[in-house]
Amino acid sequence: MTNFLIFGPPGSGKGTQSVKLASEFNLIHLSTGDMLREEVAAKTELGKKVEGIMQRGELVPDEVVIQMIAERIDSNPDANGFIFDGFPRTVDQARALDETLTEKNTSILKMLMLEVEHEELVRRLLLRAEVSDRPDDRDVNIIENRIKVYREKTEPVIEYYRKDGKYLTVNGMGDIEEIFNRLKETIAAYI
Numbered sequence: 001m002t003n004f005l006i007f008g009p010p011g012s013g014k015g016t017q018s019v020k021l022a023s024e025f026n027l028i029h030l031s032t033g034d035m036l037r038e039e040v041a042a043k044t045e046l047g048k049k050v051e052g053i054m055q056r057g058e059l060v061p062d063e064v065v066i067q068m069i070a071e072r073i074d075s076n077p078d079a080n081g082f083i084f085d086g087f088p089r090t091v092d093q094a095r096a097l098d099e100t101l102t103e104k105n106t107s108i109l110k111m112l113m114l115e116v117e118h119e120e121l122v123r124r125l126l127l128r129a130e131v132s133d134r135p136d137d138r139d140v141n142i143i144e145n146r147i148k149v150y151r152e153k154t155e156p157v158i159e160y161y162r163k164d165g166k167y168l169t170v171n172g173m174g175d176i177e178e179i180f181n182r183l184k185e186t187i188a189a190y191i
Helices: 014-025 032-041 045-055 062-074 091-103 118-131 140-154 156-162 176-188
Strands: 002-007 028-031 081-085 108-115 167-171
Touching (some): 032 062, 091 108, 108 156, 108 176, 140 156, 167 176
Parallel strands (some): 002 081, 108 167
């Protein structure tokens, strides 16, 4: 099983690129954000519990996200591997993911960090708000808070994977195909 993390702040293109890479390399795309939004849209108990947290641009509690991820891994025992998009968001989640994968005799191969300038992140999120039904993309204050929360709570995950030699940076500036080709070349070098 080959597993990659696609990492970067909100608006870096993780979701777009993860879907393309999963298709290219026959991996399963796991987006915690998508999974949580599905729960909110379906008005499940979990969705009701996390809706307000997400609307404020804050992080959903670790135990909720970890349980969702473990269930998805378990429901795909024959997968070639996974591309984790938006997870882990904290060092505790990274440790829990590593423990879960170790139990399944696999691990994260590489963390691919999309590097994108701040102004471009905000621009992309505002543009996305025009074509999607993402209320968290419409308000610049919420966008700035999401980026701030990412910098404070999620960036420490970089050091967690860097110390294991799993951290790689990829230029996330440019058009979708340019970025995809950079990521594809990077992944191909490790598969």
